[in-house]
Amino acid sequence: MEEKEISQAVIGRLPRYFRYLGELRDEGVERISSQELSELMKVTASQIRQDFNNFGGFGQQGYGYNVDYLYKEIGKILGLDKKHNFIIVGAGNLGRALGNYLNFERRGFIFRGIFDQNPELIGQDVRGIKVMPMEKLETFVRENDIDIAVLTIPKTGAVEIADRLVNNGIRAIWNFAHVDLNVPDGIQVENVHLSDSLMKLSYNITRYMKENQ
Amino acid sequence: MEEKEISQAVIGRLPRYFRYLGELRDEGVERISSQELSELMKVTASQIRQDFNNFGGFGQQGYGYNVDYLYKEIGKILGLDKKHNFIIVGAGNLGRALGNYLNFERRGFIFRGIFDQNPELIGQDVRGIKVMPMEKLETFVRENDIDIAVLTIPKTGAVEIADRLVNNGIRAIWNFAHVDLNVPDGIQVENVHLSDSLMKLSYNITRYMKENQ
DNA sequence: TAGATTGTTAATCGATTAACAATC
């Protein structure tokens, strides 16, 4: 029952709309036009209307959009009205930092477990949850209705761990390992390649210096 | 002296090419054709050739591309042949995790300082560097030839800190704060909005479930 | 009703892919 496919370009903009609308709502703003929102967000009003209309009409001619309603609708589209249990694989600095990050909870992402192979880390506490050994991974994923695995391990182990997770019913992988994962259709992967991001920054610094030397 | 502008779509792919070429090089592969690389990376050969030709011809008809040469050239394009001093503003979990991440050093990004306003964190050690108080920020940036500031503070303080950094000669901000910064032309900003990324994942899980219920 | 602003179609722009002549 394929709905008309929404492009990832559009999806990628939804969280930003969601954030702006949330802030407007907190400020008590009731309604906003695509024109006003476009000035605030520095995108075209046309794009805003096109984006929203991918999901049906949220606005009203002559009025604009109701901020609170639109905020909630986008939240639903993003699936933020549902709870998602997640685990972290890799209890190094980054893994522990993500485990301690409380804002995910607010959006329905619930931290359920954290794993590492390093005996020194096992048993350590991350926000009330003890680091578990890798051997427990499969059982834990199956028995605790885990949707999302956050991979914060070195790239050498990542491909094998991803397979083990997929085989035990994970739905999605948030991949911080610096390697491309190859997963079956229907398993969602979102890559956060921090060093790639830093290299882009480096390119733009370099380019700017060249153009203005 | 404006060179013909390269689109950010192309720039965004360069780090991935760089990674694959580095791995090929480490495996001792000497030459590769756009066709072979396209199969490996799952992009079209046409795109690969177009991308590289934005920067001039790195290949040779009938031969392909020399892996080591291409790797180094892309490294240069990305500015990885130069050193960039960076500081971290915000010594929370994420800030400390990034400070401890050694791989940045390999690419020429040198960790020089870390700052926080929390008195309990000041003086703590992050990879040999003591957390400094915010008051020292301006002087430190000016006196230590700092190119890049990594912002790992809550969004409330981020805009003000960005201004202070810009006023003291920073070139680029790697922004992990969940807010859009408004900086003058010529200051590079690369956003890493982790919760946006997680929301995209959430959307894709939800969509897949709907399509296959 | 008149004014405002959406929803949506049409036009434009840019990015990707295909094709092939140039050349190693």
Next chain:
DNA sequence: TAGATTGTTAATCGATTAACAATC
């Protein structure tokens, strides 16, 4: 020289922007 594969032009595709009729 013949074969391979690039560099580059042309064709296609998709995303963004503009325009305007529909409608609140």
